[in-house]
Amino acid sequence: MRILLSTWGSRGDVEPLAGLATALQELGAEALVAAPPDEEFATLLARAGVPHVPLGPTVHSIVAGPKPPTGKDAFRLAPELVAARFTTLMPVAEECDAVLATGLMPAGVRDVAEKVGIPYVLACFHTLGLPSQHFPPGRRPGTPSPEGETDNRVLWKQDAERVNDLYGPALNSHREALGLPPVDNVRDHVFTDHPWLAADATLWPSQGKTDLELIQTGAWILPDKRPLPNELEAFLDSGAPPVYVGFGSMAAYAPEGIADVAVKVSRAQGRSLVLARGWADLAPPDDADDCFVVGDVNQQALFGRCAAVVHHGGAGTTTTAARAGVPQVVVPRIADQPSWARRVAELGIGAAHLEPTPTVDSLSEALQTALTPETQGRASVLAGAVRADGATVAAQLLLDAAAQGKAPISG
Structure with a gap:
């Protein structure tokens, strides 16, 4: 089995995938991580013994300026990341049995998996970005919701519209080039109905947190055996x-x-x-x-x-x-x-x-x-209550999905 793991984000997005890749290797599978080309991440993955597929621009080039990124920056970055996922991941995914995505709205990863014909899984490290009747969405670049709007379902619908504005044109352009039909709700397409939650159940319980059916695996921890200086x-x-x-x-x-x-x-x-x-x-x-x-x-x-x-x-x-x-x-x-x-x-x-x-x-x-x-x-x-086996749980689920040719819908 060969599993592709993909992310674009900070170290907090990359290190868990290194932990998951290590668990997959321990179960006898091959695993590789598509992640930003920052030197820090390349070093981290090399230390873990995980092949690194550079994906997109460096994160440091986007976030390490004197001021935080703006909405205009987000609208420039979104189509660049979509294009990078299609261009970088397609030839790699053709030799893989399943793909898992996380990090900044990974639009394009599911579409690559769809074209290749392998299972796709979306994973997150908390539930705040997932549609829920219990809380409103967070801030996202684009047209803000009207002041005074309090209906969470309306607010989440408007959140989906902002995601479409950011990623939709680029995503559907690439899908059309591959002979795939257009997607009308990019956010829900990326998330699927059964996303995975890679967080410890004691620290971040999943019950009632989202309208979607979550599969909570536990946190993906990369063991660190380095001595202190x-x-x-x-x-x-x-x-x-x-x-x-x-x-x-x-x-x-x-x-x-x-x-x-x-x-x-x-x-x-x-x-x-x-x-x-x-x-x-x-x-x-x-x-x-x-x-x-x-x-x-x-x-x-x-x-x-x-x-x-x-x-x-x-x-x-x-x-x-x-x-x-x-x-x-x-x-x-x-x-x-x-x-x-x-x-x-x-x-x-x-x-x-x-x-x-x-x-x-x-x-x-x-x-x-x-x-x-x-x-x-x-x-x-x-x-003593925080579990350390989340990566192993997720790795086994991924291997089962690859063997069955479809993503799991319960767990």
Whole structure:
């Protein structure tokens, strides 16, 4: 069996596919990942022993400017990604038995699978983008819904229209070139009626979250066996557990002045600090020896050595911290991150800092909540409930789908 996994997005979109590909390999299948050509992602996939098919432009070139991408940027990017999926994935999919897509609205992947005649699966890492009578859609480039509209079904219909405006012309142009009929609802076509939810059921339960029939596999975790750098080990051994602060791929979205604020807050708490540089290129305000700056390190090993983890609320970082049993302070920036922050607070395993720009006082208050014995105790207990076999569950489902020639509709 040979399985194609496709995504376009940040590390939080790529690393889970590396975990799934590793699980597929362990079950005796071949797996390859089509992902953006960023050097960081190529290195990650090489470390996992997974073949990398470069797909589309680099993510860094889109999101790492001085300002966040605009709606005009989205309307330029959408047809470029559709074209890249048809051009890049078609020759690869012809030699595969099934394809799975995730990441930024993967319009074009199902269509490649349809033309080749192999099963297609759409996976997501949360439920917020899936149509639901219980909550409205998130923001999307295009014509906004009228002010005062509160009917969720109407709002989701308008969301589908915005997706059509972004992706429809390019998608149907490529489908026509392949002799395929046009699609009138791109969003629902991409999602299918039975998408997969690659999130832990304790951290993000699926019941009642969407109008679609979900198959929840659990989170797809790539085991990280890398040792921590010797200098970091020495820093961790030199005193009480530090506070970790990092915002991952949040470049233009990282809170202004967060490194300075984090250093002041940690010092006020009598804690040292591990500061992750990330795409925002965070740096401490001075060269004092109570702050250690890291690049790409093994978070699975590091988080368990920390007193608390302050982060942006990506699904992967939230899950890694929860598995480590370490309290969290989530400072969300975009998309699903506020919901992960609220979930962390709801579970009592940390604090949600929902204000967009932390101050010394506000971050101190949140960190104090995370460092209480009660929060630490709940985080430790919950760690044992977060399952680690989601990638294996999904891998087996994919292999079953490939063997049967159709995507599963229950699980």
